[in-house]
Amino acid sequence: MSESTLLLDHGSGGMASNRLIGDLFFKHFGNPILNEMNDAALLDITGPITMSTDSYTVDPIFFPGGNIGTLAVHGTVNDVAMLGAKPRYLSCGFIIEEGLKMSTLEKIVIEMAQAAKEADVLIVTGDTKVVPRGCVDKIFINTTGVGELILPEATSGAHAKPGDAVLVSGTMGDHGLTVLSNREGLNFATDVQSDSAPLNHIIEALINEIGDIHVLRDPTRGGLATTLNEIAGQSKVTIKLIENQVPVRESVRNGCSFLGLDPFYLANEGKLICILPQEKAEAALTLMRTMKYGEEAVQVGTVLDPENSPGKAGQVVLETPLGGHRLLNMLEGEQLPRIC
Template sequence: MSSDKVLLDYGSGGRASQRLISELFVKYFANPELERLNDAAALKLNGTISMSTDSFTVDPIFFPGGDIGSLAVHGTVNDVAMLGAIPRYLTCAYIIEEGLPMDDLERIVKSMGEACKEAGVNIVTGDTKVVPKGMVDKIFINTTGVGEIIADPAPSGDRAAVGDAVLVSGTIGDHGLTILGTREGLSLESNVQSDSAALNHLLVKLVQEIPDVHVLRDPTRGGLATTLNEITVSSNVCCELEESNIPIKAEVAGGCSFLGLDPLYLANEGKFLCILPQEYAEQALEIMRADELGRDACQVGTITDANPGKVILVTPLGGRRLLNMLEGEQLPRIC
């Protein structure tokens, strides 16, 4: 592009918008449907469709382990996949602040293109708005995804059943602590970074090999505790969590204790909860552990009928503590 900053007319719908599309988006997102440049994409999809949307406003836009672009792909790909679906297509809508360095935009677009390749999805249509300086902070991105549901019955938040095992695919709190740490200018231990990742390939393996996965859910905003509360309410069951089984990196635990944060409420962007009949738990853990993204998977609890709609944390000494849904905003702009 002729300017090293994003100018207002890049979002005009006119000639400058066309250049931005052809020189940047088509370059990194190359696929035949996008290149038709219609206002809508024509897509072939089979069976029941999983559809999900998320707007990403994360601050900072670049952080250890990712950026707003890769996060925007991972977040939506994961949500689509949580219904037991193969994600296929994404839309991408940018809202950009006038004056954003073109280098930053290109870095983000490139990162999205790479994340799409890894996840096996195509960005097929999009939208770009540029708003005057001060009307938005740098860049916000919406992605919306569609995929084909292959699990039957499909996992759903209201299907957790008494006796089910509660598995988590890995360590908790990495993304949330990384974002807050970066924002506060803390120099975190070198191995604390966002876990942002596309989980779809692992999830597809799970629903293909396990006869009936009851719930799949990624504990993003509000963290493990809030997500489990949503599920126990939807399913009208109780979740009893063994505190000592919850995987947390020592550095994350240390950082949380320093900053006064509870890792159980911190966002994750590359982890999922899997709730399924106890008889399939071992098989599911094997599948998860065979994948780099599920290496630290373990069973953290069970579904019971003790207190329907509640999550109970069982401490190492046998104490029982009610784990509420997040109250108040622990971390704005975490994703």
């Protein structure tokens, strides 16, 4: 690109737009479907599909472990996969503030392309809008994902059953604290970085090699506690969480203590919750621990019949290190704004 900053002309649909699309987006996102340059993408999918869309407004747009672009790819890939599907295609829409450095946009696009390649998905269609200064904070990105269902029946938050094991693929709260500490210039969490990552390969392996997966979820906004409350409500069960079994990095725990935050409610962007029969839990953990992004997988709780548990249907009960119990309620509002 000859221009050093984004101009309103780059969103005009004219020659400047064509240069931006050809010299930047097609250069890094190019594939046979996108390169057709049609108004829509013709997709080859058989059978049931899953679909998800999300918009990303994270501040700051670069943070240890990723940026707004990689987050947009990972977040939508993971959402599509959580129903027991293989993500195949992404659309990508950019809303960009006039004056953004072209080098900044190119870095985002290059790392988005790398993230899509790792997840084995194609970016097949998209849109770019450039708006006047002040109308948007640097850059917002929307991604929509489409995937092929690879289970006979999609997983669901309503499928947890008493006796099931609750597994997580790794430590909680890394992304939320990383974004907050970088936004505010805090340095107590210098060894922590975002966990943003594609989880679809772990999910596909669990489906193909373990089977009988009841629930898959990624505990993003609202964190582990809020997501488990949603599952307990959908399935009308009680979920017991063992506090000292939930993995939290010491630096995250210390940062949360300093700020008065609870790591159980912090966002994660590269961790999954897997709920399946207890007899399959050890095999699932062994498999996840052999895979990238699943090395620290552990069982953190169990699903209980409300009639024989310390809680009611739809509740999450936390067992403390002293053996007591307390309710772990759903997050009331947004704990940290603009983290995704």
